[in-house]
Amino acid sequence: MSAPSGPSGGRLSRGTTILLLSPVLALLGFSLFWPVANLVGRSFFDEGFTLEHYRFVYEQPLYWRVFGRTFWISVWCCVLALLIGYPVAYAMARTTGWRGVVVAACVLVPLWISILVRSYAWIFLLQRNGVVNDVLRDLGIIERPLRLLYTEGAVLLAMTHVLLPFMILPIYATLRGIPRDLEKAARNLGAGPFRAFWTVTLPLSLPGVSAGVLFVFILAIGFYITPALVGGPRTLMIGTLIAQQVTELLNWRVAGAVSMILLAITLVITIVFQRALSIEKISGNA
Amino acid sequence: MHSAGVNGAARGLVLTRVKRVAGVALIVVILTFLVAPIFIVVPVSFGSERFLQFPPKDLTWRWYAEFFRDPEWRAATIFSLQVATLTALSATVVGTLAAVALVRGVHRARRALTALMLSPIIVPNIVLGVALYLSFAQVGISGSLTGFVLAHTALSVPFVILTVSAALHRVDPSLELAAINLGANRFDAFRLITLPLIAPAVLVGALFAFLISFDEAVISFFLSGVGTKTLPRKLFENTDFDISPLIPAVATILMSVSLVLMGAIQWINRMRSRSGASEGA
Amino acid sequence: MAVRDVSLQVRAGEFLSLLGPSGSGKTTLLMMIAGFEFPDGGRIDVGGRDITRLEPNLRDIGMVFQRYALFPHMTVSENVGFPLRMRRLPRAEIKRQVSEALAMVRLSGFENRRPDQLSGGQQQRVALARATVFHPPLILMDEPLGALDKKLRDQMQIEIKSLQRKLGATVIYVTHDQQEALAMSDRVAVMNHGVIEQLSTPRDLYNEPESIFVADFVGDTNLVPGKVVALENEIATLDAGSGLTVRGRVSHASAATLSVGQAATLSVRPEHVRLLDRGAVPDGALSMKREQEIYTGENVAIVGALANGAGFRVHQAVAAGTVTHGEEWLDVVWAPGDARVFAGGGTP
Numbered sequence: 001m002s003a004p005s006g007p008s009g010g011r012l013s014r015g016t017t018i019l020l021l022s023p024v025l026a027l028l029g030f031s032l033f034w035p036v037a038n039l040v041g042r043s044f045f046d047e048g049f050t051l052e053h054y055r056f057v058y059e060q061p062l063y064w065r066v067f068g069r070t071f072w073i074s075v076w077c078c079v080l081a082l083l084i085g086y087p088v089a090y091a092m093a094r095t096t097g098w099r100g101v102v103v104a105a106c107v108l109v110p111l112w113i114s115i116l117v118r119s120y121a122w123i124f125l126l127q128r129n130g131v132v133n134d135v136l137r138d139l140g141i142i143e144r145p146l147r148l149l150y151t152e153g154a155v156l157l158a159m160t161h162v163l164l165p166f167m168i169l170p171i172y173a174t175l176r177g178i179p180r181d182l183e184k185a186a187r188n189l190g191a192g193p194f195r196a197f198w199t200v201t202l203p204l205s206l207p208g209v210s211a212g213v214l215f216v217f218i219l220a221i222g223f224y225i226t227p228a229l230v231g232g233p234r235t236l237m238i239g240t241l242i243a244q245q246v247t248e249l250l251n252w253r254v255a256g257a258v259s260m261i262l263l264a265i266t267l268v269i270t271i272v273f274q275r276a277l278s279i280e281k282i283s284g285n286a
Numbered sequence: 287m288h289s290a291g292v293n294g295a296a297r298g299l300v301l302t303r304v305k306r307v308a309g310v311a312l313i314v315v316i317l318t319f320l321v322a323p324i325f326i327v328v329p330v331s332f333g334s335e336r337f338l339q340f341p342p343k344d345l346t347w348r349w350y351a352e353f354f355r356d357p358e359w360r361a362a363t364i365f366s367l368q369v370a371t372l373t374a375l376s377a378t379v380v381g382t383l384a385a386v387a388l389v390r391g392v393h394r395a396r397r398a399l400t401a402l403m404l405s406p407i408i409v410p411n412i413v414l415g416v417a418l419y420l421s422f423a424q425v426g427i428s429g430s431l432t433g434f435v436l437a438h439t440a441l442s443v444p445f446v447i448l449t450v451s452a453a454l455h456r457v458d459p460s461l462e463l464a465a466i467n468l469g470a471n472r473f474d475a476f477r478l479i480t481l482p483l484i485a486p487a488v489l490v491g492a493l494f495a496f497l498i499s500f501d502e503a504v505i506s507f508f509l510s511g512v513g514t515k516t517l518p519r520k521l522f523e524n525t526d527f528d529i530s531p532l533i534p535a536v537a538t539i540l541m542s543v544s545l546v547l548m549g550a551i552q553w554i555n556r557m558r559s560r561s562g563a564s565e566g567a
Numbered sequence: 568m569a570v571r572d573v574s575l576q577v578r579a580g581e582f583l584s585l586l587g588p589s590g591s592g593k594t595t596l597l598m599m600i601a602g603f604e605f606p607d608g609g610r611i612d613v614g615g616r617d618i619t620r621l622e623p624n625l626r627d628i629g630m631v632f633q634r635y636a637l638f639p640h641m642t643v644s645e646n647v648g649f650p651l652r653m654r655r656l657p658r659a660e661i662k663r664q665v666s667e668a669l670a671m672v673r674l675s676g677f678e679n680r681r682p683d684q685l686s687g688g689q690q691q692r693v694a695l696a697r698a699t700v701f702h703p704p705l706i707l708m709d710e711p712l713g714a715l716d717k718k719l720r721d722q723m724q725i726e727i728k729s730l731q732r733k734l735g736a737t738v739i740y741v742t743h744d745q746q747e748a749l750a751m752s753d754r755v756a757v758m759n760h761g762v763i764e765q766l767s768t769p770r771d772l773y774n775e776p777e778s779i780f781v782a783d784f785v786g787d788t789n790l791v792p793g794k795v796v797a798l799e800n801e802i803a804t805l806d807a808g809s810g811l812t813v814r815g816r817v818s819h820a821s822a823a824t825l826s827v828g829q830a831a832t833l834s835v836r837p838e839h840v841r842l843l844d845r846g847a848v849p850d851g852a853l854s855m856k857r858e859q860e861i862y863t864g865e866n867v868a869i870v871g872a873l874a875n876g877a878g879f880r881v882h883q884a885v886a887a888g889t890v891t892h893g894e895e896w897l898d899v900v901w902a903p904g905d906a907r908v909f910a911g912g913g914t915p
């Protein structure tokens with residue numbers, strides 16, 4: 001439509017566009033792409049191209065256990081977060097007035113607070129002389145403090161807690177886009193409240209559900225802070241494994257290999273489910 | 287028939303009532319689960335004893351005072367503030383320029399470029415932390431203010447871009463055209479017309495970047511040197527061996543900063559949507 | 568390609584409209600004059616100055632945008648004073664000229680209001696004041712009245728014209744509303760698919776359209792396609808199928824090319840078609856099947872079809888009294904001199 005000699009309708013010229021993009025591209029190149037490529041490169045190149053480090057990881061049962069544990073916990077995280085989060089998302093979407101504000105605040109405020117602080121809260125609750133043990137002892141249910149911290153259960157609980165808002169928000173966004181009239185129409189046509197929900201609202205909220213599940217899963221498999229604080233060395237997950245390789249064992253190449261595997265899994269999931277994660281689909285504008 | 291109908295209706299009403307109360311109770315329980323664990327930390331930080339006590343018996347500001355007095359905690363706080371401020375500044379500038387380019391520029395690969403800009407969000411923090419540790423050490427900026435600012439800016443730039451480009455989309459592009467037609471050059475048109483209109487979004491982006499940097503724990507863990515620890519890093523270290531209410535106090539301070547900044551962001555957004563009509567006829 | 572081959576000369580002080588459907592290229596042409604699009608070839612001169620490659624902020628052309636583009640964070644006087652500020656005029660002078668400009672659009676006293684405190688018509692006038700305060704030789708307007716309701720639009724049409732006359736400025740006005748173009752312009756350029764199909768005064772445009780497109784786009788018309796069977800004294804007779812013959816004057820544009828045996832289209836405006844009393848049926852009258860009657864206050868439009876199925880409309884002024892008595896088939900006739908025949912078949 002326009003001549004090569006100038007932009008159309010007030011758009012920036014190509015040169016200006018590139019100029020404006022160069023700081024961010026330089027920044028990301030230096031602080032993201034190069035370091036990651038560097039790390040990943042270490043895992044592939046050790047005096048020539050080699051898959052030795054990947055074979056090493058492949059052959060060690062420890063790594064399989066860690067990956068397995070991570071996936072297991074992440075999947076259960078998704079399930080729990082879905083079961084707990086869906087009702088909250090529903091309440092958030094359907095409640096109005098000050099009650100709605102309270103619900104929204106309870107979901108959003110934890111999101112604003114750093115993961116470190118939120119994870120620390122669980123240490124505080126679950127330690128030997130922490131709140132939970134104290135309460136149980138006061139109530140006479142147990143005599144000696146339970147070992148709650150540094151278990152897989154603790155990690156699952158803390159991670160679910162931290163990731164709940166990421167499940168709730170996409171579902172809420174989708175539910176908000178479903179007109180209330182649909183459920184009313186179903187009721188009018190004879191469906192009971194549960195049936196109306198099951199056959200009308202639930203299927204329409206699936207885009208938000210799948211987005212939530214994907215968000216939580218992707219975040220969970222790469223988590224570091226929460227498993228590190230609440231899990232300890234006996235419940236290694238992929239994130240803490242990588243850290244351990246680097247800080248304790250100085251094994252950069254294996255760390256690189258495991259990182260690459262984690263990255264690959266994350267990228268594959270993101271790309272394959274890209275459409276499910278698109279904003280339009282979640283807010284029902286597709 | 288009539289009385290059965292009324293009784294049936296009454297029973298149905300009671301059942302609905304019970305269901306509703308149960309539903310509300312469920313939500314309340316879940317919400318408590320969401321919020322309580324975090325805020326339990328707050329009262330503990332005021333306990334007077336040297337160990338963690340819930341509920342605390344005598345209340346005191348002692349642990350906060352100790353936090354501000356301790357040279358190591360102070361150094362960490364100052365360092366965190368420095369990093370966060372510089373990050374906010376650079377992320378805002380870099381991100382706003384990029385947002386302008388993405389929204390108003392010409393390019394064929396827009397979707398690929400946008401995905402590129404948002405890539406820091408996709409890469410798991412642990413991978414990034416380890417990678418930065420490796421690479422920045424090689425060029426000698428690991429453990430330095432520069433290294434931290436570069437890393438944190440890369441992390442926050444996507445959020446600045448998202449926020450500013452959303453606002454840019456809402457500004458009528460013919461406003462800049464009108465300004466140019468009336469005699470302003472490209473830069474003046476941006477400065478006098480577009481920039482004031484997206485200023486709240488730019489501010490929100492800056493606050494976001496500050497908060498992300500201030501709270502950031504994973505990359506800080508790997509990049510911190512002996513004298514250059516951020517507050518989250520020191521907190522992470524000390525959770526293991528410090529069992530006094532000092533840690534809850536630090537956690538409470540971090541929480542307060544988060545809440546204040548996010549509160550400010552919400553307030554700015556509310557002001558913006560109230561005068562929503564003013565972003566272009 | 569939005570604009571294909573356009574040559575246009577606008578006289579000083581003229582009000583010229585670019586009229587056409589969306590996608591005709593009229594807005595693109597305007598943008599090229601304003602400097603926001605660059606032509607692949609050719610020249611643009613304003614007042615003898617070649618501005619083809621000149622930056623848009625240096626062209627000294629006034630422009631009123633479709634949605635006014637008033638700066639929402641500035642007051643009315645800051646908006647109107649903006650071009651003067653860009654030209655580095657002293658503050659006192661800016662103030663004086665802004666007052667003058669506002670007075671000319673009858674908005675004195677509105678200096679400190681913000682655009683969102685103004686009605687649509689007031690915003691329109693501020694946009695006008697801003698575009699004229701620096702006395703540009705040329706003013707461009709991009710469908711400025713589209714967002715207003717009919718009454719306000721009619722009023723603003725008069726105001727814009729009087730402003731233009733007062734300033735003695737040249738105006739190029741883009742619109743898709745042919746009634747607006749006819750009402751306001753000294754000349755109208757009808758655009759279609761990137762070319763100017765016709766450039767004439769409103770009267771000539773209406774009475775002597777040079778193509779089927781123009782005949783159809785400007786005002787209502789009946790199009791009857793057919794084949795030329797006779798050609799005599801500039802009157803062409805067409806066989807329109809189903810035993811129908813129609814007659815009309817050959818248009819100037821087709822005079823050279825039209826010959827017997829060719830496909831052609833006849834265009835006759837509904838107000839030129841007369842309904843006949845029963846019994847007084849002269850040669851050349853046609854039968855029309857009546858399907859609907861539409862009352863529009865001033866006229867009655869009788870909508871139906873000719874014997875060959877072609878849609879047909881007749882406009883009767885209500886004041887003249889109706890001739891129909893509820894019959895299904897009506898007799899209609901027109902003077903061949905009132906109809907036009909164009910080469911080429913089918914609807915545009």
